[in-house]
Amino acid sequence: MTQTAAIIGGGVIGGGWAARFLLNGWNVRIFDPDPQAARKINDVLTNARRSLPGLLDVALPKEGQISFHDEITQAVEGAVWIQESVPERIDIKRRTLAEIQDTCNPAAVIGSSTSGFKPSELQQDAKRGSQIMVCHPFNPVYLLPLVEVVTTEENDAQITESAKDLLTGIGMHPLHLKKEIDAHVADRFLEAVWREALWLVKDGIATTEEIDNAIRYGFGLRWAQMGLFETYRVAGGEAGMKHFMAQFGPALKWPWTKLMDVPELTDELIDLIAGQSDAQSGHFSIRELERIRDSNLVAMMRALKSQDAGAGALLAAQEQSLRANSELGQVAADIVDPSLPILTLRRCVPLDWTDYNGHMNEAKYLQAFGDATDRFMALVGCDAAYIATGGSYFTAETHIRHIDEVHAGVLIEVRTRVLGGGGKKMHIWHEMYDGDRLLATGEHFLLHVNLKTRRPCDASTAIDAALRRFVEAQAHLPLPTGAGRSIGAPR
Amino acid sequence: MTQTAAIIGGGVIGGGWAARFLLNGWNVRIFDPDPQAARKINDVLTNARRSLPGLLDVALPKEGQISFHDEITQAVEGAVWIQESVPERIDIKRRTLAEIQDTCNPAAVIGSSTSGFKPSELQQDAKRGSQIMVCHPFNPVYLLPLVEVVTTEENDAQITESAKDLLTGIGMHPLHLKKEIDAHVADRFLEAVWREALWLVKDGIATTEEIDNAIRYGFGLRWAQMGLFETYRVAGGEAGMKHFMAQFGPALKWPWTKLMDVPELTDELIDLIAGQSDAQSGHFSIRELERIRDSNLVAMMRALKSQDAGAGALLAAQEQSLRANSELGQVAADIVDPSLPILTLRRCVPLDWTDYNGHMNEAKYLQAFGDATDRFMALVGCDAAYIATGGSYFTAETHIRHIDEVHAGVLIEVRTRVLGGGGKKMHIWHEMYDGDRLLATGEHFLLHVNLKTRRPCDASTAIDAALRRFVEAQAHLPLPTGAGRSIGAPR
Numbered sequence: 005m006t007q008t009a010a011i012i013g014g015g016v017i018g019g020g021w022a023a024r025f026l027l028n029g030w031n032v033r034i035f036d037p038d039p040q041a042a043r044k045i046n047d048v049l050t051n052a053r054r055s056l057p058g059l060l061d062v063a064l065p066k067e068g069q070i071s072f073h074d075e076i077t078q079a080v081e082g083a084v085w086i087q088e089s090v091p092e093r094i095d096i097k098r099r100t101l102a103e104i105q106d107t108c109n110p111a112a113v114i115g116s117s118t119s120g121f122k123p124s125e126l127q128q129d130a131k132r133g134s135q136i137m138v139c140h141p142f143n144p145v146y147l148l149p150l151v152e153v154v155t156t157e158e159n160d161a162q163i164t165e166s167a168k169d170l171l172t173g174i175g176m177h178p179l180h181l182k183k184e185i186d187a188h189v190a191d192r193f194l195e196a197v198w199r200e201a202l203w204l205v206k207d208g209i210a211t212t213e214e215i216d217n218a219i220r221y222g223f224g225l226r227w228a229q230m231g232l233f234e235t236y237r238v239a240g241g242e243a244g245m246k247h248f249m250a251q252f253g254p255a256l257k258w259p260w261t262k263l264m265d266v267p268e269l270t271d272e273l274i275d276l277i278a279g280q281s282d283a284q285s286g287h288f289s290i291r292e293l294e295r296i297r298d299s300n301l302v303a304m305m306r307a308l309k310s311q312d313a314g315a316g317a318l319l320a321a322q323e324q325s326l327r328a329n330s331e332l333g334q335v336a337a338d339i340v341d342p343s344l345p346i347l348t349l350r351r352c353v354p355l356d357w358t359d360y361n362g363h364m365n366e367a368k369y370l371q372a373f374g375d376a377t378d379r380f381m382a383l384v385g386c387d388a389a390y391i392a393t394g395g396s397y398f399t400a401e402t403h404i405r406h407i408d409e410v411h412a413g414v415l416i417e418v419r420t421r422v423l424g425g426g427g428k429k430m431h432i433w434h435e436m437y438d439g440d441r442l443l444a445t446g447e448h449f450l451l452h453v454n455l456k457t458r459r460p461c462d463a464s465t466a467i468d469a470a471l472r473r474f475v476e477a478q479a480h481l482p483l484p485t486g487a488g489r490s491i492g493a494p495r
Numbered sequence: 496m497t498q499t500a501a502i503i504g505g506g507v508i509g510g511g512w513a514a515r516f517l518l519n520g521w522n523v524r525i526f527d528p529d530p531q532a533a534r535k536i537n538d539v540l541t542n543a544r545r546s547l548p549g550l551l552d553v554a555l556p557k558e559g560q561i562s563f564h565d566e567i568t569q570a571v572e573g574a575v576w577i578q579e580s581v582p583e584r585i586d587i588k589r590r591t592l593a594e595i596q597d598t599c600n601p602a603a604v605i606g607s608s609t610s611g612f613k614p615s616e617l618q619q620d621a622k623r624g625s626q627i628m629v630c631h632p633f634n635p636v637y638l639l640p641l642v643e644v645v646t647t648e649e650n651d652a653q654i655t656e657s658a659k660d661l662l663t664g665i666g667m668h669p670l671h672l673k674k675e676i677d678a679h680v681a682d683r684f685l686e687a688v689w690r691e692a693l694w695l696v697k698d699g700i701a702t703t704e705e706i707d708n709a710i711r712y713g714f715g716l717r718w719a720q721m722g723l724f725e726t727y728r729v730a731g732g733e734a735g736m737k738h739f740m741a742q743f744g745p746a747l748k749w750p751w752t753k754l755m756d757v758p759e760l761t762d763e764l765i766d767l768i769a770g771q772s773d774a775q776s777g778h779f780s781i782r783e784l785e786r787i788r789d790s791n792l793v794a795m796m797r798a799l800k801s802q803d804a805g806a807g808a809l810l811a812a813q814e815q816s817l818r819a820n821s822e823l824g825q826v827a828a829d830i831v832d833p834s835l836p837i838l839t840l841r842r843c844v845p846l847d848w849t850d851y852n853g854h855m856n857e858a859k860y861l862q863a864f865g866d867a868t869d870r871f872m873a874l875v876g877c878d879a880a881y882i883a884t885g886g887s888y889f890t891a892e893t894h895i896r897h898i899d900e901v902h903a904g905v906l907i908e909v910r911t912r913v914l915g916g917g918g919k920k921m922h923i924w925h926e927m928y929d930g931d932r933l934l935a936t937g938e939h940f941l942l943h944v945n946l947k948t949r950r951p952c953d954a955s956t957a958i959d960a961a962l963r964r965f966v967e968a969q970a971h972l973p974l975p976t977g978a979g980r981s982i983g984a985p986r
Contacts, residue, residue: 016730051786051789053904054786054789054846054903054904055789055790055792055793055846057843057904057906058793058842058843058844058845058846058848058903058904059793059796059797059810059845060810060813060814060817060842060843061800061814061866062814062817062818062821062823062841062842063817063821063841063842063906064817064843065817142713142714142717143729143730144789144792147789147792147793147796148712148713148716148717148792148806149712149713149806149809150708150709150712150713152709175809175810175813177708177712177806177809179701179705179708179709179712181700181701181705182699182700182701183698183699183700185695185698185700189695189700189701189705189706189709190709190710190713190714192691192695193691193692193709193710193714194714196687196688196690196691197684197687197688197723198723199687200683200684200687201684201723201724204676204680204683207674207676208673208674209672209673209680210670210672210673210680212723212724212725213724214670214672214680215680215722215723215724216721216722216723216724216725217641217668217670217722218641218643218670218680218681218684218722219681219684219718219722219723220718220719220720220721221639221640221641221668221670222633222639222640222641223633223681223684223685224715224718224719224720224722225639225719226633226639227710227711227715227718227719228711228715228716228718228719228795228799228806229711229715229799229804229805230707230711230805231706231707231708231709231710231711231715232688232692232706232707232710233692233703233704233706233707234703234707238634239507239634295542295545296802296804297635298542298545298546298635298638299802299804300798300799300802300804300805301546301635301638302546302550302638303798303801303802304719304795304798304799305550305638306798307791307794307797307798307847308719308720308791308794308795310794310847311787311790311791311794311847313720313787313790313791314719314720314721314791315639315640315668315719318640318666318668319550319551319666322551323551323552323553326551326553326554326555326556327553330553330554332553350553350554351549351551351553351554352548352549352551352554352555353549354549354550355545355546355549356798356801356802357549360879360882360887361882361887361889361946362946365865366861366865366890366893367858367859367861367862367865368858369861370857370858370860370861370893370895371858374856374857374858375552388851391851391852396851396852398852398897398900399857399897400897401894401896401897401982402857402861402893402894402895402897403892403893403894403895403981403982404861404892404893404894405892406889406890406891406892406893409889409949412545412549413544413545413548413549415548415554431982447982448982449982455852455853458900487982488981488982489981490894490979490980490981491893491894491922491938491939491940491978491979
């Protein structure tokens with residue numbers, strides 16, 4: 005049965021909660037007195053619909069119904085989850101919670117998005133503190149999984165367990181703190197870093213942009229996959245967490261931050277942290293952790309490269325420079341011998357191209373052939389500048405023969421022949437090699453299109469001429485083995 | 496001409512520098528008195544060779560030569576870059592730098608990997624302070640691009656510029672600080688977070704693992720792509736950076752961290768930060784920044800899912816649960832009507848499947864067909880448990896016809912027919928739809944293999960029977976349009 009969530013307060017955070025519930029199949033009822041509330045929530049929903057459904061390799065449940073209500077009492081009707089995201093003032097929060105509790109289901113979860121208040125402060129003077137808890141999410145709520153769940157002894161254990169199950173069901177990770185504390189956990193780190201950053205900018209050490217780069221090109225990439233302690237466990241190497249802490253212990257007394265009120269590093273505290281770290285990651289050796297870390301970084305940095313963002317933009321720039329200074333940087337007029345197959349790809353198989361069969365995944369063969377096609381297109385003049393004028397080639401048909409396996413770390417090359425082309429057509433043949441070992445062939449038929457109409461049309465005369473030059477120069481070569489083959493045809 | 500780097504001190508950091516230079520085509524000369532140095536550096540090199548070359552979509556230059564030397568004077572011979580990574584004690588650093596300067600090229604860069612010392616401390620009493628600078632990298636040095644470059648007025652501007660160029664050439668990002676300060680920039684943040692984390696563990700608020708999860712499921716993912724200030728700029732929404740700072744300004748006086756020695760938030764400081772943030776990101780609207788942020792997060796989180804790590808492991812668990820509770824969770828015996836095409840994929844096209852032509856990239860069609868094949872394999876019993884026993888199917892041949900375009904956000908389905916199979920063979924036919932709109936067909940011929948010998952062999956009798964059941968039930972269907980076609984054959 006479709007469940008209902010009530011969203012009380014519809015700003016960036018409330019809107020994010022609404023999107024998270026709605027796209028996971030819940031009905032969502034909104035209360036927000038702001039006359040702009042519907043527009044603002046729709047803006048968040050537009051972004052969420054764009055990014056969340058494709059995040060998984062399987063479809064989410066059918067989207068629920070969203071409705072807007074003028075009174076809190078209407079909005080909470082039938083809701084098993086009520087999320088309060090009103091402004092960060094304790095008097096407003098308490099007044100809102102009282103209104104919610106006037107009519108809501110006593111077994112419903114009332115989660116508060118508060119960044120700073122403790123649950124005991126929210127429960128004070130409430131009709132039923134047992135159903136009120138901190139559920140502090142992170143922006144964008146529809147994508148980031150973390151929710152800090154903070155409760156007190158007054159909370160009903162069954163409602164708390166149900167809250168954690170419901171959060172897991174909408175793809176979130178409930179982190180249930182052992183005790184309440186001002187600003188919970190994550191925001192305490194953010195606050196510490198924020199204060200230090202204010203000093204650095206004020207003292208003229210670095211600009212905001214330089215500080216952002218110091219984070220996203222360095223420890224930000226480590227933290228996104230392992231966090232703080234596991235990262236340091238790896239840094240400590242084979243000597244372990246205790247060694248790491250002993251080595252960096254003295255730094256606690258050094259002026260490495262302006263934030264100097266630090267705990268005393270007693271043996272007890274060292275043992276506590278080293279023991280917890282063992283329980284967390286002791287089943288992996290440091291070498292294993294290093295490989296996990298590196299695989300994650302490769303996958304993330306390559307992902308960022310696909311977006312030309314952060315550390316990925318640095319990779320893209322390096323690639324461009326490497327390519328320009330190699331045989332791959334040529335244009336058609338420079339090709340010494342157009343009558344031979346042309347080198348269109350030379351790359352190492354990355355870690356994240358491996359699948360459960362322990363070899364390069366079939367889709368990555370087409371990725372590599374597609375990259376080779378892009379390179380050949382650029383060679384005949386269909387490069388980024390030409391594409392920006394509104395013409396490009398689309399692949400209409402592909403035939404791949406997998407001849408042999410290949411593994412991460414192997415240098416592969418693709419050499420390309422032109423079997424036909426001119427006008428709107430291009431018929432090419434790729435062979436992928438590891439040295440002399442043939443790994444696969446790719447036969448591709450492409451059509452030149454007008455990117456406005458999305459219909460086929462002739463390529464520019466310059467491209468046509470460059471393409472025909474290759475077709476003619478290579479006409480003397482015998483038809484490659486496997487060209488024109490269909491699946492099921494006798495070999 | 497091949498350039499030479501001298502690595503003085505070969506621990507985790509020195510070894511990482513060695514790998515970074517070597518794999519970017521430099522010759523590397525190592526000095527480290529530790530008798531285990533060669534083994535340790537080879538361990539780092541093994542990891543680096545595994546992850547770095549495939550990080551780019553183009554091959555790196557040919558690897559340089561590595562050599563080990565008993566004396567610093569030998570190691571620095573011919574080096575244009577000398578990197579000092581000896582233990583973090585100023586007396587050892589100064590003695591090492593003096594020995595390096597006895598014989599090194601006066602125009603060479605001498606970079607120090609120091610985490611904490613200022614360059615003026617390293618230059619004190621040196622023969623030529625002009626060539627000594629802090630070049631502080633981040634572990635793993637062969638993957639993370641950040642290097643903090645810190646100089647003083649004593650430094651030679653030409654050597655400093657050349658240092659920055661050389662770092663860029665090996666794929667790094669030199670962040671040249673405006674002034675020296677203890678611990679530079681990034682480690683000051685790490686130290687602040689570390690101190691706060693010690694308090695949280697000591698006070699029993701959260702364990703090390705919970706703290707790591709609070710980072711990697713939340714702000715860690717934001718920081719990996721945008722850092723601190725740009726993230727807050729987005730969080731501030733349309734009201735801008737000043738509004739964000741005013742809103743969170745009061746928190747500086749609140750007990751949100753135990754680290755309380757904070758700068759006064761004057762109008763001057765607010766203007767300074769807001770102005771720098773404008774210069775950094777003012778050319779994007781908040782909506783644009785939000786979309787950039789979300790695209791990055793999708794790409795990174797999907798990348799982490801491919802590794803079953805961090806926030807990606809949460810996605811994988813959610814996927815599994817969604818799949819199990821849908822039509823896609825069936826096994827062969829549950830299929831109501833095996834005589835009709837079978838639903839094998841139902842997913843939304845993710846953001847990061849779009850290419851420069853503005854539509855789903857050709858390789859992602861095969862990705863989706865490959866996922867559909869995996870699902871069909873599991874349906875007939877070739878699931879993860881069976882694969883763990885040593886049998887699986889490898890694709891031998893693929894033929895894709897692209898019928899229509901599709902864009903990110905669209906829900907696509909694949910329906911699968913079995914054209915033949917039994918023994919070691921499987922011949923399947925996928926059709927990809929957006930509603931009733933046919934997007935593409937995929938014809939695939941697979942062979943069952945023994946995963947030890949990597950040679951074809953018959954599938955288990957259970958799989959054989961399940962497969963033949965589908966073949967027989969679907970034998971009455973007409974051959975699909977396009978099946979058996981080859982490229983270039985008349986339509």
